[in-house]
Amino acid sequence: MLRPEALSHPLTPVLRQVRADSCPERFNFHCHTICSDGSFHPEHLADEALAIGLEHLAVTDHHALAAHGAIASAFEARRRRGEPAPVLWRGVEISCLLEGCLVHVLGLGFAEEHPSLHPYLQGTSVVGPALRAEAVVAAIQAAGGLVLLAHPARYRLPHQRLIAAAADLGFDGAEVWYDYAMRPRWQPTELVCEAIAADLERRGLLMSCGTDTHGLVLHGR
Structure with missing residues (x-):
């Protein structure tokens, strides 16, 4: 079940709307x-998001927040x-160890420049105790953010085991709708994503979606 802080988070009602066809x-x-x-310059990613007509966007660079300001501007x-623009949520992707497996965590909707996140915003992964999932969860939640396990079916351990461990540590949810086949145009991988969605629904946790774009089109990876 969700933490009280997650229940009242302004991003939570948006994530409650996420479906298989919400992205991109x-x-x-x-x-x-x-x-x-x-590969995107922040300004070009902003242009692409505007051209698509996105309603909500989070840019989740690894261990970095530098793109946020330019996109917000x-x-x-x-x-x-007088023209519409997406709601931009502060985001970051952080590496950590969960069940001894190196995974990625999405922190979404957190406060700007919160001291708890400083070690994780230096451009590279941390080492030592701060690399443990419980430390990352505590840092993101102290900054007022939501904690979601990124692409749960991309790791060396089964997504069922990782989601169970994440739930025990207080994660708020996981990225459900994801293109594991990495096609030119984003499309969720149905059977895997549906199994992850059912697991999260049973646990009362939040579901997210994203293209994990590294190239120059927000419609694909």
């Missing part, structure tokens, strides 16, 4: 820029002209 036209909570290992400039 309405929601995208996982994508990258040149501020980590992506581009969206605000669009609104000042």
Whole structure:
């Protein structure tokens, strides 16, 4: 079940709307820029999001927040002209150890420049005790963010085991709708994603979606 803080988080009602067809036209909570290992300049990613007509976006560079300001400025400039722009949520992708397996965690909707996250925003993965999943969960939640396990079926351990361990540690949910086949145009991998969705629904946890874009089109990876 969700923490009280997660129940009242402003992003939670949005994530409750996520369905198999939400991405990439309405929601995208996982994508990258040149501020980590992506190809998009932040301004160009903003242009692409506006062209698609996204409603909600989170840019989740690895261990970096540098893209957020430029994208927020581009969206605000669009609104000042009386035109629609996506709601931009602060996001980051952090590496950690869960069940002894190196996984990626999405932190979404957290406070800017919170001290708890400073070790995780230096451009590279941390080492030592701070690499453990419980430490990452505590840091994101202390900053007021939601904690979601990224692409649960991409690791060396089964997604069932990882989701169970994540739930025990207080994760708020996981990325459900994901293109594990990495096709040119994003499309969720039905059987795997549906199994993950059923697991999270049974646990009362949140579901997210994203293209995990590293290239120059937000419709694909």
